[in-house]
Amino acid sequence: MNLGQKVGRADRVRIWRASVTKWQLKVFLTVLGLGIMGAVLYYTKTLVDELVANEKRTVELYASLLARSYQSTNDEDLLFYVDMTYSSIHFPVIFADRNDDPVYPYQQFMMNVDMDTTLSVQQQKEWLRAYIQEMKREYPPFEMVDPTGKVVQRMFYTNSAIVRRLRYMPFVEILIVAAFILVGYVAFSTIRRNEESNIWVGMAKEAAHQLGTPLSSMLAWLEILRMERHDPHRVEETSREMERDVERLNVIANRFAKIGSxxxxxxxxxxxxxxxxxxxxxxxxxxxxxxxxxxxxxxxxxxxxxxxxxxxxxxxxxxxxxxxxxxxxxxxxxxxxxxxxxxxxxxxxxxxxxxxxxxxxxxxxxxxxxxxxxxxxxxxxxxxxxxxxxxxxxxxxxxxxxxxxxxxxxxxCRSMNTRPEPSNIDWLILLPIAGLLMFSIAFVYSASASFADVKFGSSEELVWNHAIRVLVGLTLMIVFAKIDYRVWQGTSATVLLVAIGFLLMVLVMGTEIKGASRWVKLGPVNFQPSELAKFALVIHTAALLSTNRSTLRTWKKGILPIMVWVLPVCILIALQPNLSTASVIFLIVMVMMFLADVDIKHLLIIVGTGLLVASAYAVTAEYRLKRLVAFFGGGTGDEPVRYQLDQALIAFGNGGITGVGPGQSRQRDWFLPESYGDFIFSIVGEEYGFLGVSLLVSAFVLIMWRGYTVAKKAPDAFGRLLAAGITTTLAIYAFVNAGVTCGVLPTTGLPMPFISYGGSSVFFSAIAVGILLNVSSQAGVYRRRNTRPLTE
CATH class of the missing domain: 3.30.565.10 (Histidine kinase-like ATPase, C-terminal domain)
Structure with a gap:
């Protein structure tokens, strides 16, 4: 009897297509990773070249002004320009005579040079000579001449510490990313191999166990037939029992044949x-x-x-x-x-x-x-x-x-409405989120103090507003964690319709802030409907994907019902104008569809079409085009955006490994715009250094890992997709914001979740985490004692 299942032509074609799809996906991800790495290297090189050229122009201007000051000592305007240029030099400069010997007194004829002042005068001279030779090998000096054309002094310089750090930044980033990829690949490969091994061994043993009972019975019946072959009644009864065992074997064969299809x-x-x-x-x-x-x-x-x-x-x-x-x-x-x-x-x-x-x-x-x-x-x-x-x-x-x-x-056979146990708190989600919200108060205060002091007359004005929003956000998180997440499956369409209504209100009666109409004024507060629409669309997409699971690979019944909701939301947000948020929301939905096993060919068509439409729309506005030109290194780009990116990178350079200390940021004081909003990540990097940034990123990595773990163990398809969608939203927003402040991505205006100053972002992100906590409480991640499995 054939207990297996032969692989026919249709099965071979299906297996071949699956392998081709996986191969194409691996090639796509590899090319994408190489492209990102290349873009990081190219952008950093372009930025370093611009900073080097800017430092060279500053030195050249300073040398020229000094030379003119030698010829005209009574020109007050000229002396003013000399002083202004002097204050803008943040890199090492040493003045030497015609023989390249440092000019004495040394402290007065050098800038930004860290020299040991405890050395003797001769030792200082020898040290400066060696340093001058290093500078000379790197860049030629600028000569200052007197009215007769005689060289009076030579000015040597080298790159600033920020430029030197930026030269190595992409390689450090690539090494860190490579290490994470390597560790993740090894870990997931090991887990996958162990799971596959357990499955195959279990299947083999389960098959042996299932077949063992009827086979043993049949052997016993055969022995009875030999012993009772002269008794017709006994033979007939034994034959009926053997038929039942044969039917049992057929049932077992059918069961195993259906696994996997x-x-x-x-x-x-x-x-x-x-x-x-x-x-x-x-x-x-x-x-x-x-x-x-x-x-x-x-x-x-x-x-x-x-x-x-x-x-x-x-x-x-x-x-x-x-x-x-x-x-x-x-x-x-x-x-x-x-x-x-x-x-x-x-x-x-x-x-x-x-x-x-x-x-x-x-x-x-x-x-x-x-x-x-x-x-x-x-x-x-x-x-x-x-x-x-x-x-x-x-x-x-x-x-x-x-x-x-x-x-x-x-x-x-269908999900059951059960309320989560109050003790089933996923601390691996709650504690990192609560920690980010608490620390955000310190971050916002440090980044906003100077601005608030000038605008409101109190350095604590903005931080108090933020602290109140944090407390409200924590309260909303706890409240929504108590509500069964399945409630949102039935009400998702209504919530999304309300969000679309608010988006329409933005276009009609929205409040314009900083050149964009993205807010609706509700009494004394400004409400940003795109934050509501973002999570409402995630919930409704999860509901549609979980309900239409049997038709997800079809256009008419699988893709179109989702796109009917996605397109209006993205279009209305893009018209505010807010193309970056619309693009990220579109990306989140695509990730959810990919996780729901939508046909990869359909996804590639949708993503390709979305990229073409977004690219065409991006160049219709001059400010968006300038942002792209500024990001790719064009000199005619959006200069304020370029300035903002440069200042953010300078903040990271100032921070180094351990940072300048809490509240000691220099970039926040009128250098870095939006330092308490979209660019607060750079202030964290300046004050807490690479270690602080690493801890912040690690918190989001922990949240992302735990969120996807909850999604994997959720009790039903809606819970899995809902947890995955919320986790993906938080992760994309966090890493896109970090990429923007590090100069890896164009300026988008997306906030850092739970960190940036802003009410709508904090409130709706907290609500989403509350829903995720409710899914976790019912996902089998935590269970009380004295529970047991249904089967082994």
């Missing part, structure tokens, strides 16, 4: 299916040496679209797990089939009076290969969850249990 679902009554499995177990439980009774409370009228063979397999696993949980001689198993109290769908609940399990076990029960049994292989629960959730659109979950009678465990 989409099964055909049919609408059937669930009661008879469950009754058939229970009857099968009742005839075999006495052979296990236990007196376990199975009580049924089945609603015969309930139907669902299922694969009968796979659904029976899940019910068998649940019953076997319940039997194994009962350690004493007798026990009770109760199976209930009923309609859900809230929402559509049915609920299958398996209860027993067996033992529970610890939180540590509960956090790993869905991992392939994990088991608590001495002879187990840890595949039943993993396969059962995939059968219920991936093939039937439902969820498999563990409910809280206590030792004693009626310990509940269950699975459902």
């Amino acid at each position: 989409q099964p055909k679902l049919e609408t059937v009554a669930l009661g008879p299916v469950i009754e058939h499995v229970c009857t099968y177990f009742e005839t075999r439980l006495p052979n296990l040496g236990r007196k376990v009774s199975i009580s049924r409370n089945l609603d015969a009228a309930l139907t669902a679209s299922i694969s009968i063979e796979l659904f029976e397999w899940v019910i068998e696993n649940l019953i076997k797990n319940a039997v194994e949980a009962i350690e004493r001689h007798d026990g009770l198993i109760e199976i209930t089939l009923r309609k859900k109290i809230k929402g559509q769908g049915v609920l299958v609940v398996v209860r027993d009076n067996g033992k529970g399990m610890t939180r540590q076990i509960a956090s790993r029960i869905f991992q392939p290969g994990y088991t608590t049994k001495k002879r187990g292989w840890g595949l039943g629960l993993s396969l059962s969850r995939r059968i219920i959730e991936d093939y039937h659109g439902g969820r498999l979950f563990v409910r809280e249990t206590q030792p004693g009678p009626e310990q509940p465990s269950g699975s459902s």
Whole structure:
């Protein structure tokens, strides 16, 4: 009998296409990574060249002014320009005579030179001579002549510390990124290999276990046939038993054949299916040496679209797990089939009076290969969850249990509305977010103090506003963490329609700030509707993707229903004008569609079209075109933007490794615009250095890792996509903001989540994290003690 499944031509074509898609994706990601690295190197080189040229022009101007001052000592305007140019020199300069010897007194004829003043005069002279020779090899000196044309002095210079650091910055960034990629690749490859190994070993052992019972029975029946071949009645009875075992073998073969391919679902009554499995177990439980009774409370009228063979397999696993949980001689198993109290769908609940399990076990029960049994292989629960959730659109979950009678465990063919346990707090999400919000108060105060003191007469004006917003944001986070995230699946369309209404209000009666109309005035506060629209679209996209899972690879029923919502939101935001936010929101939706397994060809077509439209729209406005020219190093670009980027990089250069200290930033004082808003990341880099920036980035990496872990373990498709969408939104905003302030990306105006000054961003980001915490509380990431798995 063939227990396997041959690979036909259609299967080979499907496998070949999947491998080609993976190969194309790897090539695309490799080319993209190389392109980003090349862009970083090119941009840094261009920036360094401009800074070097600027320093050369400054020295040349200073030398020229000094030479003219020698010829005209009474020109006050000239002396004023000399002093102004002197104050703009931030790089080492040494004056020497015609023989290249430093001019004495040395301290008066050098600038920005860190020389040990404890040395003797002769030692100082020798040290300066050596330094002058280094400068001479790097750049030729500027000569200052008197009215007779005689060389009076020669001025030597070298690059500033910022330029020297910037020369090495791209290589440091590339090494850090390469290290992260290498560690991530090794870690994920190891995890994937271990999981694949566990799955294959578990599948093999599970197949042996499933086949072992009917094969053993058939061997016993054959022996009976040999012994009782002269008794026709006995032979007929044995033949019927052998037919049942053959049918059992056929069922097992069909089950394993359906794993890995989409099964055909049919609408059937669930009661008879469950009754058939229970009857099968009742005839075999006495052979296990236990007196376990199975009580049924089945609603015969309930139907669902299922694969009968796979659904029976899940019910068998649940019953076997319940039997194994009962350690004493007798026990009770109760199976209930009923309609859900809230929402559509049915609920299958398996209860027993067996033992529970610890939180540590509960956090790993869905991992392939994990088991608590001495002879187990840890595949039943993993396969059962995939059968219920991936093939039937439902969820498999563990409910809280206590030792004693009626310990509940269950699975459902549709998600069940349950409120999260108040103790299930995901501290790996909450603590980093709370820490970022708390530290943001210090960051905002340091970055805004000078500006607030001049504009409002108090250096604490803005920080108090921000502190109040932080407290409100934390409150909103806690409140929304208590609301079952499934509530938003049914109300997502309404929330998004409200957001679109506010976006329309922006175009009609929006408040213009800094040249863009992106706000609506609600009483005493300005509200930014794009922040609401961003997360509303993420929620509604998750709802659409989870509802239309069977049609996601089609244009009409899979792609168009999503784009009908995405395009109006992006267009309305782009018209404010706010092309950067519209582009990032579009990117977030594309990432969610990719994670939902939308056809990669469809995604490439949509992304390509979006890039063409965004590029065409970008060049329709002069200020956007200037920003792009400024980013790519053009001299005719947007000079204020260019100045802002240069000042941000200077802030990073000032910070070095450990920073200049809290509150000691120099760039915040009228050098760096928006230092407390979109460019606050550079102030963090200046005051806390590379170490502070690394800790800040690590906090976002931790949030991103934990968010995707929650998405992986979410109890249903909507929860998975919702958690992934929220995590992707926070991650993209954080890393795009960091890329802008580091000069890797063009200026966008996107805030740093939880750090930048701003009410709408803090409020809606906190609400989104609250929803993510609710998903985590129901995702099996944390469980109380005395819970146990449905099956091993």
